[in-house]
Amino acid sequence: MTDEELMRAVCNGEQFAYQTIVKQHLTSISHYAFRILGNQKDSEDITQETFLKLWINAEKWQPEKAKLSTWLHRIAHNLCIDYLRKHGSIQTLENIEEGEDSIENLRDWQESHEISETRTQQDQILKNAINNLPENQRSALALCHYSGFSHKDAAAIMNVSVKALESAITRAKRSLRKQLRDTNNNKGEDTTASSPHM
Amino acid sequence: MKLENFLQVIEVYGADSARWPENLREDLEAFLSKNQSVRALLSEYSQLEQSLDKIAIPDFPGLETRVLNQALPLRQQSLTVKLISWLVPTEKFGANLWRSAIAACLPLVFGIVLGNYYSFGISSEVDEYDYWEDELAMIALTDISESEV
Numbered sequence: 001m002t003d004e005e006l007m008r009a010v011c012n013g014e015q016f017a018y019q020t021i022v023k024q025h026l027t028s029i030s031h032y033a034f035r036i037l038g039n040q041k042d043s044e045d046i047t048q049e050t051f052l053k054l055w056i057n058a059e060k061w062q063p064e065k066a067k068l069s070t071w072l073h074r075i076a077h078n079l080c081i082d083y084l085r086k087h088g089s090i091q092t093l094e095n096i097e098e099g100e101d102s103i104e105n106l107r108d109w110q111e112s113h114e115i116s117e118t119r120t121q122q123d124q125i126l127k128n129a130i131n132n133l134p135e136n137q138r139s140a141l142a143l144c145h146y147s148g149f150s151h152k153d154a155a156a157i158m159n160v161s162v163k164a165l166e167s168a169i170t171r172a173k174r175s176l177r178k179q180l181r182d183t184n185n186n187k188g189e190d191t192t193a194s195s196p197h198m
Numbered sequence: 199m200k201l202e203n204f205l206q207v208i209e210v211y212g213a214d215s216a217r218w219p220e221n222l223r224e225d226l227e228a229f230l231s232k233n234q235s236v237r238a239l240l241s242e243y244s245q246l247e248q249s250l251d252k253i254a255i256p257d258f259p260g261l262e263t264r265v266l267n268q269a270l271p272l273r274q275q276s277l278t279v280k281l282i283s284w285l286v287p288t289e290k291f292g293a294n295l296w297r298s299a300i301a302a303c304l305p306l307v308f309g310i311v312l313g314n315y316y317s318f319g320i321s322s323e324v325d326e327y328d329y330w331e332d333e334l335a336m337i338a339l340t341d342i343s344e345s346e347v
Contacts (some may be wrong), residue, residue, distance in 0.1 A: 013273035022265050022306060031255050040256055047258075050267050057272050126249050145212070170209040178245050 003068040022051055029076050030149060035067040035142035036080040037085040038131050063110060066156060073147070074157045075162060077139060084135055121185065129179040137172035140165050199229040205234060213244035 001009075001020070029050050053075050061071050085141035130138060136158065144165075146157035147169030154163040207226060218226055226284055257302045285301055 011273070018267055018270070022262065026262055026265060026285070028285075030258050030261060043266065044258060044264070047261060048268055051265050052268060052270070055273075083270050102216055125252055127253055130250075130253070144248070151210075153334065166210045170206065173209045173243070173246065176250075177242065180246060180249065183243075 004063050007058055007061055010055060018055055029072055032073060032142055032147055033076055033080055034144060036138055042083060046076060046079045049079055070153045070157060077157050104168050125183050129176050133172050133175060137168045140168035141172045144169055199225050204229055205247060208243050213240055227240055
């Protein structure tokens, strides 16, 4: 069934269509929420609310204006923004008690993939750097780098111009590159000596 | 091509040349091949993107069940929407085509029933005689009366 058929069925109150859409989009929505919010518990809440809003507002989706995945990410994005405005800043895995299990899961995953200590440290630094980015830069990075949206769709999700989105990506990458470079310099691994200074 | 332009492209579109805009790719690759420091810069961004890809997302055990089982409010449907959805069901479309067929036959059945009970002002002389024999008798009487006259 196409997205249009599924959404028409949702409008008719048919739960099988809702279930199909949930199964198709759950992973991308939950991962997006996690990349914006930085913790598992809130990401799950936002994901659940996103699909509840899909059920309630199904008639509002206009297939000629946006793909279903774009529309769903826009709902999730708006919910994340509301959450961040309400709670001030993001609460990462490291500072939320409920996330203990998730940290364990992550550590297990890392051990099973034999990630070196240095690598893990660098990943952690990068993760913290991403969490410290302004929300719009984090969203732009999550949508374009991780979720693979086109700049046009990502801009529509964030409700900004394509130019503003590209500016946010540029700033995000410059900031992350600087953080990685500083980390490497601090470790005495000056791998960027030959690169031009920007 | 300036370094600033090159940098802007790799920041916006990524270090993978396959993602660069078609109209700029040739210039970018030419600029890249001429400049050692630009290649180092590209390598740095490539490394950054690889590091970004390696950041793991934890599993969300039970989330699908939670979302599927959440209480959904009842959706209010208009009579028209209900009728259309009954006539053209979205699930198992082929199996429920009989609904459309029945709906299409309804005007025909209605016409037959109506035609059987109402004459719509069309009168027939046949109704005046119960049997054809009566009609013959009446014709015969007419002939007699005419001959007597």
